[in-house]
Amino acid sequence: xxxxxxxxxxxxxxxxxxxxxxxxxxxxxxxxxxxxxxxxxxxxxxxxxxxxxxxxxxxxxxxxxxxxxxxxxxxxxxxxxxxxxxxxxxxxxxxx
Numbered sequence: 001x002x003x004x005x006x007x008x009x010x011x012x013x014x015x016x017x018x019x020x021x022x023x024x025x026x027x028x029x030x031x032x033x034x035x036x037x038x039x040x041x042x043x044x045x046x047x048x049x050x051x052x053x054x055x056x057x058x059x060x061x062x063x064x065x066x067x068x069x070x071x072x073x074x075x076x077x078x079x080x081x082x083x084x085x086x087x088x089x090x091x092x093x094x095x096x
Contacts, residue, residue, distance in 0.1 A: 021085050025051045039068040043077055051082050064094075 013020055023029040027049055031039050042049060043060025056079045064073040074095050081089040 017085060025049060025088075035068075037067065038072075039065045040075070041065065051079075051088060052084055054079070054082070056080055056082055 027042050034040065041063045043062050045060055059077040059079060062075045062077050063071050064075060066072045076093045078090065078092050079088055080091050
């Protein structure tokens with residue numbers, strides 16, 4: 001039997017929701033969270049991971065780089081649902 005897991009994280013921040021959304025969905029914000037050990041690339045064909053401009057579906061492959069230079073994994077990014085300014089459902093496949 002295969003079980004599904006879900007992770008839900010909530011935080012209260014002293015910032016406008018729009019500013020938080022812009023930061024956490026930007027490549028700079030994502031890389032800030034995983035630095036200095038890792039860096040994540042933007043999938044080929046996309047200028048940025050702008051969730052206001054992409055449609056749900058497969059976005060492409062994003063490489064995970066150890067110390068920002070050595071490819072150690074990839075994330076085949078797929079968004080199932082986007083709720084602008086509120087959240088998104090990601091179901092991506094990683095090499096690992």
